[in-house]
Amino acid sequence: MDKTLEKRKVGVLPNRKRSRVDDKDGVIHHVKEALDEYRETLTKLLQKHDSESYQQVCWRPDIEAAMCQRKKGNLVNTRKQLGPIPGVNVGDEFRNRAELTVVGIHHKFLHGIEYMKKDGKILATSIVNSGRYANHVASPDILTYSGEGGNPRVDPKKPKDQRLERGNLALKNSMEEGTHVRVIRGINRFEVGTRAKKSSFRTYVYDGLYIVESFWQEREEFGKLVFKFLLKRISGQPIITWGKALDKLKKPMVSKDIVCKNDISEGKEKMPIRVVNAIDRATPPAFIYKRNVIYPDFFKETRKGGCNCLHGCLESKSCPCVMRIAGVLSYNNTITGTKSLIYECGTTCKCSSSCKNRISQHGIQFKLEVFRTKSKGWGVRSRTYIPRGSFICEYVGEILQDKQVKQRKGFVIDATQHGNVGRFVSHSCSPNLFARSVLHDHDDARIPHMMLFAEKNIPPNQELTYDYNSIVGDSNGTTIRQALLDKPSGVAPNII
Template sequence: MCLQRQQKCANVTEQLGTVPGIEVGDAFECRAELCVVGLHHEFQAGIDSMEKEGMKIATSIVDSQRYANMMGSLNQFTYIGHGGNPNVYNGMPRDQKLQGGNLALMNSIEAEEPVRVISILGGSTDSHGKRLYTYMGLYLVTRMVQVRGEHGKLVFKFLLKREPGQPIKFTPSRLGQPAELPPMNVIRSQKSAVRNVVCVNDISNGKEEKPVRMMVSADDDEKLPCFDYIIDVVYPKCYRQSKPCFCVHSCKCNSSCRAGFLLEIVKNKYKRWTVRTRSYIPAGNFVCEYIGELRKQGGDCCLLGFGLNCNGFVIDATKRGNVARFINHSSNPNLYVGDFVYDHGDRRFPHKMLFAAKNIPANRELTLSYR
């Protein structure tokens, strides 16, 4: 684009919220103009995004009526995720995937950051009746569901609600019926609950490559149980490690395997400490290793929820452990344990690596079967 090469574009840096110099109701003739002013940086994709604290979140969306989007009213808008649409891509319709812009919109629910909405469904027209791209304002993504779309394939539907207090400098037209989403596979914003705040930015104190933050409600002053955060299994003095060998499951794990996704410590609905993922985890992906002290089974060294059996021994994370010590038991867990050997050759004592047993949405508690 010539203006980009000539460095004549404005607001070239991705940003959340309002864009300097742009007001609600401003209208544009084409998508290129949106890029020039920095309102939406994607020439073709309808969802623009950026990285924030290691999580990809949406900054703006454009509704150009190539998908079955519905603006039920100025204050409520249903947006169809991208991908798999034969009206956009040549070929057969396909199921949409939770990646790219779709993943960014889902993460916006957890981040509770507003998204700029530009639409040709409602708003301004030029002198020839051609619909213009109109900036509708800031909207919060509040829900997401997966349903069958108009072509019979799975699509993601996002419900957005307009932030109050914004001006209305245009007359919305062609608005449809109030947008409704079916009550299934719903991800909701937590604004209706007591707001959580970051209490500790990283409970590992920099030992993990990705920080493990601790979140508590504003009225909760309970502290974490006292323990030493470690990132390697502690073996008893009597145990002699043999030479390294290949993994039990023939993977390429090594001592650099740490937490693979951004995790956080929170209270669940039962007021128990638990681990929650801050981003979407696809099924089969490595999450973290269960770290603790290797001890002989017996006595009271293995507390419920803090140990994993290991051939007559137990990995006890009561006094020393990592983020996995806070993962609670469930009869329907979303994690499973894989046995791997990477720093010694003794297959009797494999490392306990935790993997996603299913697709895990952002803001979802991680659970494991200890039986």
């Protein structure tokens, strides 16, 4: 996309960098989360139906996916309203008309004019310039919009004069009342599919707020009277240089968000972890997904003692497990302390499996996604917001005692053949994750579980990384990189 569109603070299409926008109340996050869930539902619907079903004229998977979201109560901004929509910024781009409904900027799937009743009058809230009517863009700030009704391109019935009712009346009333109308513009895009076939599709860009300055009637190509509305863009809003943007959009682009696998864990995790590739046709290397580390045959998992808490360990002042990690855990299931070796309640403890001192044993709690990066191979990101201190995942693999690390009397975790999503997390000198050693099923500090936690609040779709040079274990621990066994930097490790 042209940089002029980037200046509009948004590119909702996948893998586009958004400019920093103030989101103190998390509204943008909720809108993005609703879009992510809608797109996931749509992808599943398309994969569920075979090509013959998909080609049926009566089937609209985009609308069906939005209806599924509505039944679940996962749409945002569901009430009609005048003016701007919380969480939607000028320049945001949407893949289809249904996505406009998902975020609440335009609730109608087909009709171009949406309106609401206020003080006894119907007023226009938004219009979509989709190209089905003979609309005219005189300049980036001026739009001549055709009224609705009597168009044989939309309605197969005999063409007839338009009436001053419904959406047409709403636009007239908006002119008289001076209320603002949201304008969404349709843009034709071109893409090259996996078989190098060029095809076109339409996306929709939120163009900002307009006012209706005047209206009149004209006779159109079918000889019938059509209402024309002159809308002018309100000044002070971010500007799109549409000419340059459209020139860029005419060039073919490679299809985005190719889902390689719906769940790389194959049902082993509570939440599916999908794999997407918007860069090339590569697929992740083959391995066997495991939720738990594989210990050597000679190792026996033993733990001495345990707590007798029955009503919550963090609330107890005498819990021996909590006393060993004083100040590390908070009541909202996050880590707050800096201890590098953490003792959690384990198999010999009498507390329940929901104990807050089992934070890393509750499994993955966020919608993680493995994706293809431009320069580092495969990486991991979350499709939802992650609060600081939250548990992300364990680094899982086979525990080995390798000759190269015998001088340290240590072990390594080999995730080459067996592992989990942690094997795809990449290195960064400015990471947003940190590693901690955790013991819960045994007391051998030489072989702790390596757990990854959020270093800071992490917004959706930001790559998750940690520093291979960080130290894990106690004060005599080793850096992660020292145990990588000559793995190249900047690549998610297979051996730690």
